[in-house]
Structures are given as structure tokens and as C-alpha cells.
Amino acid sequence: MNTVKQFFWFCSGANISLLKRCPTEASKFTGIGATVFFTGILAALSGGYAFYTIFENAWWSAAFGLLWGCIIFNLDRFIVSTMKKSRKGKGQELLMASPRILLAVMLAIVISKPLELKIFSKEIDRKLVLLEEDIYQREIASIDQRFIDQTQLLQGQIAALNADIEAKRTKRDELATIARQEADGTGGSMKRNAGPIYQIKKADADQAQAELNASMQNNQPQIERLQMELADLNKQKATELSAIKRNPWDGMAAQLEALRQISLENRAIYFANIFIIALFIMLECSPVIVKIMAARGPYDELLEVREHFFKNHNLEKIAQMDYETRERLKPLLS
Structure with missing residues (x-):
């Protein structure tokens, strides 16, 4: 159980050594990490299906799907790990997080499209026959x-x-x-x-x-x-x-066009399509939103102390080096 928890802490981008000193923060970062991890799993499934549509080869599709899932996982982990709680209030945090939210929305749309094609595959197949004709x-x-x-x-x-x-x-x-x-x-x-x-x-x-x-x-x-x-x-x-040959028209672009047309023709599919995209946007943005909504806790205090310590230590080292350099140059300048 502890191994799973620490894995989710890693997924959240948290400093595990600091987080172990803050037991009250464990659940929050476990939830953030789990969200990032399962979003990566969904991205891998979605990417695998998309690549299978293109290559029609299970092994290549699995390999590219896994690669795509790792890329999305890494991006999500980067997004949440670079967000730090500040003392300037929620508005300032939301402003700082807006580029990350925009990136999360774009990733959610990219992830959701192949899964939408799979969900509405029967309707899309019927529409593709008409489009091919x-x-x-x-x-x-x-x-x-x-x-x-x-x-x-x-x-x-x-x-x-x-x-x-x-x-x-x-x-x-x-x-x-x-x-x-x-x-x-x-x-x-x-x-x-x-x-x-x-x-x-x-x-x-x-x-x-x-x-x-x-x-x-x-x-x-x-x-x-x-x-x-x-x-x-x-x-x-x-x-x-x-x-003239009746070449099968069932590629990714064809399926997207079929989905667009049936969404315009069928209001139920249109709204279902919107809700699916909204769901993935919420899933993708949830780690960022959780970090914005969460109050500043002990982990954030310790992280600030650690960063402040390294900053001051760096300044101290630079000042010491400058002093030693001046002392060495005094005989030459006198």
C-alpha cells in the first residue's frame, strides 16, 4: 500500500522526502498523482486506438499508444509539479495557472477525440458508407x-x-x-x-x-x-x-468528418459529444484545479523553506567566492 501511495506521490511531482514529514498532506497528493496517472492511462488507450486506425497493426499501435501515454503523463506531471502555492491569493494563482489550464484543455481535446470515435463507431461506420458512396x-x-x-x-x-x-x-x-x-x-x-x-x-x-x-x-x-x-x-x-475503384474511406480524417456530420444531424450525439469532451477537460484540469483550490499546507511551507534555504545558500556561496577573489587580488592591486 505504501508503495502505491509513494508511486502516486511521484506522479504528483511532489518531493517525497518533504511529503513524508507532512502526513496530513498525503491524501491530497495521492489524489493528484492518481488523477495524473489515470489520465495517462486514458491517453495511452486513446492514442493506441488512434494509431491502430492509422497503421492497423496491434503491436505498433500498442507501442505508439504507450509512448503517447507516457508523453501525456509527463506533461501532466510537469504541469502540476510546477504549480506552487503562493501567499498572494487564489486570483494570482489562477492567473499564473492559466497557461497550464489552456495546455490541459488542449491535451484533453486531443485525448478525447479517438475515444469519441470508438464510442460512436457504429454510427460512424454507417455514415462512412454514405460518404464513400x-x-x-x-x-x-x-x-x-x-x-x-x-x-x-x-x-x-x-x-x-x-x-x-x-x-x-x-x-x-x-x-x-x-x-x-x-x-x-x-x-x-x-x-x-x-x-x-x-x-x-x-x-x-x-x-x-x-x-x-x-x-x-x-x-x-x-x-x-x-x-x-x-x-x-x-x-x-x-x-x-x-x-474508378471504391477504395475504403475509413481513415482517421474520414471518421472525424463522419463524426462531425452525424453530430450536426443528431442532437443527441451532438450533446453527448460535448459532454465527453467536457468530461475529459475536467479530468485533465482536475489536478491543476485541486492545487488551486487546496489551502496552503505544511508541505508548501516546507517546500518554500527548502527553496529559500538553497537560494540563500547559493547567495552565500557567491558572496564568499567574491570575497575570496578580492582577497587574492589585493596584493596584485596594491
Whole structure:
């Protein structure tokens, strides 16, 4: 039991030899040390999960998680060990502790994020499926957009050439019908004969047929060429579409984005997310807050005496060295 207690004293950054002389302070520093230690444990678990998400290797994740936990433990121990109780009141202590509190808040946010991802992993996995599909559809739309202008241009040219042929065919059919009606007496002069009027209308129909033949002769090769270009373009587009791979989108950044979106969509998850961060901020700041709230005790008095002793001892040594130096230099200066 004493070994565990002294270990927590070490975690609190206290001077163990002085703390043993202050039994009434033991519980306070044991609690501070335990908070620092378990915060480091949480940081190791959080960092291990974060690294596992990145590397997907249990051994590397455990190693990096342990390293990350030690870093956070050392920072927390440094924060609480450098805070000393002063005689200037709580306000002055809070002002002096504000940079340390800010650092503790930043550490709490960093520690809490991987654990939040684990807590909401099921919701995040469902959201990642939707985000992955959205990315896939955006890639398809991007390829479609690159080919749509060329495709529309070729289709427009083909449609214009076909329209020219169809217009001439329609004109030919109309003039041929008029000539036939003039010949059989169902139209025109309403007389059944192949007279001069019929010959004029027949000539017009023949001219329209010649124009249709010329149009087909000129346009058809162009249509075939444009259709081949369109087929090649569609083939190239199909090749690029088939090359798209549904790569798993489940990295750390993807999970954070999914968590952000589901927090905005679901109020319950949004508030749960806030409370988790607040909890870790409270855990991370608790050693600092405890040291600020705690009254100045015997340990603080002894620590001040010890520091004051070393300070005065240092000044005394410097003064003695200066005096001895002056004494040695007197014969040389006289």
C-alpha cells in the first residue's frame, strides 16, 4: 500500500522526502498523482486506438499508444509539479495557472477525440458508407462533366447533318406527291393527264431528289466519321468509369468528418459529444484545479523553506567566492 501511495506521490511531482514529514498532506497528493496517472492511462488507450486506425497493426499501435501515454503523463506531471502555492491569493494563482489550464484543455481535446470515435463507431461506420458512396458518385459526375461538352458537340453536328437530309427528303416527298396528284387528277388542275403542268412539277420533284442524293452523298460520310468519334469518346469514358475503384474511406480524417456530420444531424450525439469532451477537460484540469483550490499546507511551507534555504545558500556561496577573489587580488592591486 505504501508503495502505491509513494508511486502516486511521484506522479504528483511532489518531493517525497518533504511529503513524508507532512502526513496530513498525503491524501491530497495521492489524489493528484492518481488523477495524473489515470489520465495517462486514458491517453495511452486513446492514442493506441488512434494509431491502430492509422497503421492497423496491434503491436505498433500498442507501442505508439504507450509512448503517447507516457508523453501525456509527463506533461501532466510537469504541469502540476510546477504549480506552487503562493501567499498572494487564489486570483494570482489562477492567473499564473492559466497557461497550464489552456495546455490541459488542449491535451484533453486531443485525448478525447479517438475515444469519441470508438464510442460512436457504429454510427460512424454507417455514415462512412454514405460518404464513400457520395465520393464515388462525385467521381463519376466529374468524369461525365469532362466528356459532356465533347459528346454534345458531336451529337449536335450529327443531328444537324441528319436534319439537313431529313429536310431535303421531306421536300422531295412533298414535291413527288404533288406531281403524282397532278398526273392522276387528284390534285393540282384536277385533270388526269401528263401534260406540261405535270412535267413542271415532275421536274421539281426530280430536282428535290437530286438535292437529296447530293446531301446524302456529302453528309453520310461525315455522319459516319462523327459517329465513330462519338463511339471512341464513349469507349474512353467507359474505360475511365471502369477504372474508378471504391477504395475504403475509413481513415482517421474520414471518421472525424463522419463524426462531425452525424453530430450536426443528431442532437443527441451532438450533446453527448460535448459532454465527453467536457468530461475529459475536467479530468485533465482536475489536478491543476485541486492545487488551486487546496489551502496552503505544511508541505508548501516546507517546500518554500527548502527553496529559500538553497537560494540563500547559493547567495552565500557567491558572496564568499567574491570575497575570496578580492582577497587574492589585493596584493596584485596594491
